[in-house]
Amino acid sequence: MSPRLRALWLHRACNMIVRRLGMRVSASGSLPASGLIVSNHLSYLDILFFSSLMPCIFVSKSEVLSWPLFGILARCGGTIFVERGRGSVLDSVSKKIGAALEEGVLVVLFPEGTSTDGSSVLGFFPALFEAAVRRETPVFPAAVAYEIPGGREIDLCYYADITFGPHLLTALGLRGIHAHLAFSGIASHYGDRKAAARGSRDEVIALREKLALEISS
Numbered sequence: 001m002s003p004r005l006r007a008l009w010l011h012r013a014c015n016m017i018v019r020r021l022g023m024r025v026s027a028s029g030s031l032p033a034s035g036l037i038v039s040n041h042l043s044y045l046d047i048l049f050f051s052s053l054m055p056c057i058f059v060s061k062s063e064v065l066s067w068p069l070f071g072i073l074a075r076c077g078g079t080i081f082v083e084r085g086r087g088s089v090l091d092s093v094s095k096k097i098g099a100a101l102e103e104g105v106l107v108v109l110f111p112e113g114t115s116t117d118g119s120s121v122l123g124f125f126p127a128l129f130e131a132a133v134r135r136e137t138p139v140f141p142a143a144v145a146y147e148i149p150g151g152r153e154i155d156l157c158y159y160a161d162i163t164f165g166p167h168l169l170t171a172l173g174l175r176g177i178h179a180h181l182a183f184s185g186i187a188s189h190y191g192d193r194k195a196a197a198r199g200s201r202d203e204v205i206a207l208r209e210k211l212a213l214e215i216s217s
Contacts, residue, residue: 003100006078007055013073014051024178025049028214030185034104035138036097036131037183038200040121040208041110043158044070045171046144049179051077056106059097059128061114067164080107090127098131108142111197117159118145121205124197133196138187141200143207147215149176180215182207 001009018025031054039046047058047070057078065071065081074081080096100107111124132139146153151174158167171177184203190196 001078003057003078003103003105004055006076007057007105010051010057010073010077011055013077014048018048018052021172021177022175023048024176025052025181026178027053027181027183029142029183031183032106032138032140032185032187034101034106035140035187036101036129037106037108037140037142038111038124038204039108039142039144040118040204041112041115042118042144042146042153043115043156043171044164044168045146045156045158045177045179046110046115047073047108049144049181050108050142053181054106056108057100059093059107059109068168078105090130094127094130094134097128098135101131101135101137111200115158117157118153121201121208124201126193126197129190129193129196129200133190133193136189138189139196139200140187141184141203141207143182143204143211145180145182145208145211145215147178147180148174180211182211 059080060074062081062083064074080093082093097107109128111128112122113125116122146156148155156171184207190199
């Protein structure tokens with residue numbers, strides 16, 4: 001199955017899951033149809049919400065393959081896997097990202113390299129931008145934030161040494177989860193990957209701060 005068809009399958013599957021679980025997702029800004037989306041990363045749930053909005057594929061750590069449900073979604077949805085601690089595989093990952101971009105498939109990348117507690121946006125790994133820079137592919141910044149009635153965003157964040165199974169059960173027990181996604185809608189082109197990492201991170205931080213203000217108001 002081609003990356004485009006896998007992206008479409010994942011979109012339909014995630015859209016169904018979000019609706020069945022009674023979750024909400026809202027988006028502001030223009031959603032790109034192709035190119036590279038870069039965003040902050042709070043939880044494995046980010047994948048559900050991004051994909052529920054549009055057909056896309058993801059770049060993710062290989063550990064996801066062993067997770068219930070998300071492993072199946074990742075495998076069938078055309079996810080490009082990165083093995084942590086193996087710098088030698090980055091060239092292969094870059095080629096796979098490039099092949100998807102050349103096919104016109106939207107690729108979502110979380111360049112922090114891990115999910116966080118949301119208190120800050122970590123530095124972006126420049127190597128992950130290689131495929132977009134080489135092909136002069138547009139880079140679109142995005143940001144995600146969560147709103148939970150009577151709860152806190154950090155309750156959904158998957159970070160540090162939190163164990164997947166118990167965290168997933170806790171997340172499924174929360175009611176009224178509302179994911180807010182913001183897209184700048186502005187395509188940026190970069191001459192080198194370090195500039196891409198710095199520039200896109202600045203834009204993601206700005207979008208993240210905008211979401212925080214909107215949710216708190």
